[in-house]
Amino acid sequence: MSKPETSGPDSRPVLVVGAGPVGLTAAAELARRGTPVRLVDKTDAPSPLTKALMVWPRTLEVFRGLGATAYIDKHGLPVHSFRYNSGTDPICDIVFGDRTRPMVIVQPDVEELLREAFTDFGGRIEWRTELTRLSQDPDGVLATLRSPDGTESTEEFAYVIGGDGAGSMVRKSLGVEFKGATYPNVFILADTAIDGDLQRDAVHYYCTKNGIMVLVPLYNGRFRVFTAGPPGMRPEDLTEEVLQDFVDKRGPGGLKLYDVSWQTTFSIHARHAERFRAGRVFLAGDAAHIHSPAGGQGLNTGVTDAHNLAWKLALVHRGAAAPGLLDSYGVERAAVAQGVVKQAEVQTKAWMLAKRWQIALRDVSARFAERSGVFDRFYSPWLAGLTNHYPAGPAVDEDRSGRLRRPSNRNGHLLSDDALRESLPVDRYTLLVSLPPTGTRPPRLTELTETYGGLLTVRSAPGRRFSAVLVRPDHYVAAQDTTPELTRIHGHLATLAPAGSLTKEGHSA
Known part of the structure; x- marks a missing residue:
């Protein structure tokens, strides 16, 4: 395979396999950053099945960044609380605030808003196009694609992203094991009209x-x-009569189902790929991890997988960052996926308790968590995707704040200022610098803009004391410094992008 220039952009496209929410997010995020991308899907057209439907604030933030605010406002239904009952007796009510409130947006609508974004950035979906073979070496990936007329062609790509679901052809081509187990019960989904007294928010x-x-x-x-x-x-x-019987025996009573528009049965798995990356090929979403729908995290985790990966690929693809940045993807997203799988498994098991003492303990614990504020302080922000954090690694500096001093922004965590996040660029790092009124601009700060101009924007603002917070394009904190020498910031950027591979243009504000 031809080897691209290491100090410049790669002209070969990134291949994204699967045009569901994960693949669409990856493709749209790459396209908005100017990365050439091809998105293929073996099906004829988008699926009309509603499938996933709970979209949490961090995912909504990703969608709004793609220009989907108006679509979200039109098609989303805000959810103000989760109401838990033991039998028909209320246990607790998890009420969401403005920062943690999710929206119900059914999967076809999620996919439509992402298709619109991808199209707006110049992309198109190649339907009825199937990946049949995959091979790679350190310089690139060869993918064989079967076109709608049945002919096959082998083409070269810079990278491949497998967003092709639990039965992922990309994962199977890599020989990556999908470890885990399957719950013995069969689970039921149905979309239906309901006649009865049931709170709609x-x-x-x-x-x-x-x-x-x-x-x-x-x-x-x-x-x-x-x-x-x-x-x-x-x-x-699963007939309508059987479904009505389930609702009669397990619901609050007095509900009548009619006009069932969709219903299905399925098994719940808790599985994860043994690795999320093999060379130049990456796995995201259900191709990398699947779990119980408890907590409504599945679609959200897949979308944020794609979001995490896309900005890194875009920087490396254009030659602004070293390939070592890509090593952070599997480490970071595996940590999040493991937390989601664990939480979903705990909640699923809590739902299905049978012994009286277990049920009593669950109910008492839930009531205590509500009254003590545990749900408000910890569980709701976690569900919202606002407290997921990444371990130290190629894209996150070690946290040196210590236990006694916890700054408002911590390495590996989402930047805490919601409004500020919305204003930051998505194609480069941002250094947020606080300068004392009597201080001068440190020479090392000017050196940063000169050395890492192709990777970095600097924003300065007055403050009581000097500080510098390095924010990634996905608006997570990468590194921090409190001294004008900026040793930690320089060290982190040097690891990401050796000076020889960078442009010398300065970007400061």
Whole structure:
């Protein structure tokens, strides 16, 4: 394969396999940064099935960054609380504030807003185009694609992203093991109209002796029904009468289902790929990890996988960052995925408790968590995607703040100022510098802009004391410094982008 110049941009495109939410996010994020990308999908057209539907604030932030604010406002239904019941007795009510409130946006609408964004950035989806073979060496990737007319062609790509779901052809081509287990129960989803008294701005959970029942409002006036069926249940066994019987026995009572528009049965798996990267090929979303829908994190985790990967690939692809930056993807996203899988498994098991003492302990614990503010301080921000954080590695400097001093912004954490995040560039790092009124601009700061101009923008503002916070293009904190020598910032940037590979143009504000 031809080897690209190490100090300049790579002209070969990135291949994204799978045009669901994960692949679309990756493709749109690459395209908005000027990276050539091809997006292929073996199906004929987008799926009309509603599938995932809970979109949390961090994911909404990603979508708004792609220009989807108006679409979200039109198609999203805000969820003000999760209401948990033991039988029909209320246990607790997790109320969401402005920063943590999710929206119900069904998957076809999520995919539509992402397709619109991708198209706006000049992209197009190649439907009925299937990946059949994959090989790579250190210099590139060869992918064989089958076109709609059945002919095959082998083409060269700079990188490949597998966003092609749990049965990922990309993962299988790599020989990556998909470790984990499958729950014995069969689970049921249905979208239906409901006649009865049911609050429409809340998600309702009923944990009963007959099983779990979750009712989620949809923006079109309908509800999503989620429950568990017996092991071995087949899709054809799920009639409207059977579904009504589940709701009668597990819901609050007095609800009548009608006009069921979609229903399915499925198994829940808890699995993760043994690695998220093999050379120049990456796995994201369900291709890398799958878990219970408890907590509604699946789509969100996949989208933020793609968001994490895309900005790194874009910087490396254009020659502004060293390839070592890509080593951070698997480490960072595996840490998040493991947390999501663990939380979903704990919640799923809590739903399905059968012994009286276990149920009593669960209910008491949930009530205490609500009354003590544990949900507000910890659980809701985590669900919202605002407290996911990344370990030290190629893209995050070691946290040296210590236990006694916790700054408002910590390495590996999302920048705490929501409004400031919205104003920062997405194609480069930003150094936020606080300068005392009597201080002068440190010479080392000027040196940064001269040396790392192709990678860095500097923003200065007055402050009580000198500080510098290095923010990544995804608006997570990479490194910090409190001295004008900026030793830590210089050291971190030198690791990311050796000076010989950078342009010398300065970008400061």
